[in-house]
Amino acid sequence: MHTGTLLGVIAGGALVSYAARAGGHVLLARFRPLPPRIEQAFDAVPAAVLTTLVAPALVSKGPAEAIALVLAFVVALRAPVPVMLLVGWIAVVGLRAAFG
Amino acid sequence: MTTSSARAFLEGAARTPPVLLSLGPFAVLFGALAVDHGLNTVETVVMSAGMYGGAAQMVALQLLGTHVAPWVIVLSILAVNLRHLLYSATCGRHLSHFGFWRQALAFFFLVDPQFAETERRAEQGRKVTFAWYFGVAAPIYGCWLAGSLAGALFGRLIEHPEALGLDFLLPLYFLGLVMAFRARPRWLPVVVTSGAATILAFHFIGSPWHISIGALAGVAVAAMLPPNVEATGELATAEGNGER
Known part of the structure; x- marks a missing residue:
């Protein structure tokens, strides 16, 4: 190049x-200042954009990744982020090994 | 630096360990791939320092290996980073008290985790000071550069990054960021809409357009839903919304 x-x-x-x-x-x-509806739209930006960075991994990688993501989601409802990272990471390593 | 801004800087830095944990391996992966694609060590680090955006840099690497015209590569980088327009528009209101040059500098560092942490801070009703902002930015930027360098130098030593699951830490981290905003009004419909739209766009239109399309769908739904009580982000409605 x-x-x-x-x-x-x-x-x-x-x-x-x-x-x-x-x-x-x-x-x-x-x-x-912006009209309330527009403010409302901007308040949704974090969830809207960050979701697009995760969602494709749910369908494009494979069963190991999809299961690990769902598991991590459930864990994240209750536990702090580092715990969720650890659980999700262990799950994906284990599941990838299991699915070969 | 005064004591209070030193404290604010450290407070910002204390937010970053989970970011570094997931971003570090990704930076190493980028460095290794860059060398694989024919960049030298200096070029790899310069790219990380100047563009400072993992997804955009990955796209650039892929396209540099093809016969795509340089301006098309630059356009693709813009397409990947279009989401930052929304970040800037959303979070600029918390930075506008910085003064012109500090603000101009701050926007350079407005990447995904920086944006999420800044929005969270403002949501908690706490002041986003310049010192706090750079307490978050400095470790993340440093980690991105150090990781890229390490990957360029030693990346070939990692033989099976997939088996180690390192590539999966980043989507996981982004999931954590999505979850961090679940106390906001309209979170669930926004996430479901964005998720569905981005998956459809990913299949039928392709990357990187799925990011902008999914994001706009989610934001549009948020604008159309009925406004509820004045809580636009105050933590009042916090915890507990998750299991509705």
């Missing part, structure tokens, strides 16, 4: 990443 191309991609990637992270606030700042 050409070094110049790589550096260009890294620089471009860094630039668009920063633009996304700063841009939302910049675009929105002039419209504050």
Whole structure:
């Protein structure tokens, strides 16, 4: 791979990443305060976005991962995050070994 | 640094061990894959330092190995990171008291765990100070760079990362973040909608568009549901909502 191309991609990637992270606030700042419905929509952003980072693993990887995720979900309803991580991790290692 | 901001920094840093535990292995994995894809050690670390986004960097690696035009790769990186537009719009209100340059710097570090921790802090009615924010950001950024470096240098020593389950720590960690917000109003319908929409989009449209599509579906549902009592995030309605 050409070094110049790589550096260009890294620089471009860094630039668009920063633009996304700063841009939302910049675009929105002039419209504050926001109507309640819109505030309500933004309150949902953490759950809405973070879910999209987990959900595909439920269906795209295999039974071991799907079972481990469901188990971790149940544990997370009651236990703190480190416990959930540990249980989910042990489950996936065990299930992967079991399913070969 | 004054005593109180030192305390705030440490308080922020104390939030990060679960992040580091799941992000560290992912950073190592990225470093190892980057070297596998022909990057040298310096290029690998520069990419992590500049782009600072695991999913986007993975996508860039995959595309760099193909004959895809560079500007298409950059567009794909933007597509993966479009969710950060929503982060910025959502959490900018908690950072707007920072002052221009500090705010500009803070936005660079607004990645998934940083966003989640900041929203949680604000939800608890506690002030998001610059020192606290960087108490969260510094360990995560440091871990991301150190992990990438370690992966680039020693990644080839890990022969079967799948058997160790390291690749699974990140989705697990994100699950933990989703759960951390379950006291918010409309959490369940939002999660179900986002989850269903993102899985459908993942199958029928493909990655990385499933992220933006799933997120927008969840946010749209939240906007359409009837507003309930003034509790937009105060912890008042907390614990217990989970088992409804």
